[in-house]
Amino acid sequence: MRKLVAFTFEHHSRHPDFIRLVMIENIHHGAYLQQSDIIRDLNITAIKELERLYARGVELGEFRSGISPLEIHWQISALSFFNVSNRVTFSMIFGDQLFSTENQSSLRQSVVDLIVRNVQK
Template sequence: MDKAETSGKAADQPRRSWKQDPDRVRANILLVARQVFADKGLSGTRVEEIAARTSTSKRMIYYYFGDKEGLYREVLADAYRQTRKAEDALALGGLAPDEALRRLAEFTFDHHRRSQDFIRLVMIENVHGGRHMPDSADMAGENSSAIRLLEEIYARGLASGLFRPGLSALELHWHISALCYFNVSNRATFSRIFGNELFEEPGQDALRRHIGEMVLKLVLA
């Protein structure tokens, strides 16, 4: 077998894998694109760089996602989907409502801390005025699960007399998200001004605990 034939077979291998497992190829593109977009933003990202980091080609990226903005939109939607899936996997139904709410707040803190590329994507999209966000109808299924989870916890807390009336699941979601988001989004500037103490493990442990306590104090009767 000559070199040209060997080279041709090697080139054909990725193409066969595209046809055999398109879901895997698409997932790989989204994973790599998420990292690049979070690092360089929409305008600073080149599709060629994403293709070079994946097992596919620029042509295939356009085949799956249309163009760079289409890929960016799908990366955003997938990032929110992954966050909601992680929340849905929590087993909170067997916990008392106050403990369930605390657990959810602490989970959100840890999730955002681990998924810093997700927070950077949200920061970037806010710079763009949210214009690349998927339609609200497309996002409702993923994001309403977070609200449904809080509605269930809050309803149980009201029924047991643990929680005070007059709040909403959407408001609770806002408070939890705001507290946990700041820990990642403003780390660079905050630590430059005040030092890194709060971002070392003891500081992060304390912040996680305090966020759970603050949310509970907001809702407890």
């Protein structure tokens, strides 16, 4: 779980254009996604992998049961996405100290710890 969360945080940080594309699609109320016959199939693998990982953690007694893997995915995405999507406005209001290399590493670790604590038994 730690590796998955850290990877997602880093992936979002390294691909800000992807985040912008998602934001634009949301502005357009998913108009282009609605035209796609394959988008759900492309993304279901991420959920299936998270389901497998979560079930393994529950089986090993490390994760508490009753959490939706889709909800976990949402939480990981939300925390990773905001770091990129709101960087400009957040920096303008509060300063850009969170976006230094050192502080991004610290923030990534905080996100990892937050998600892991949420699923731990």
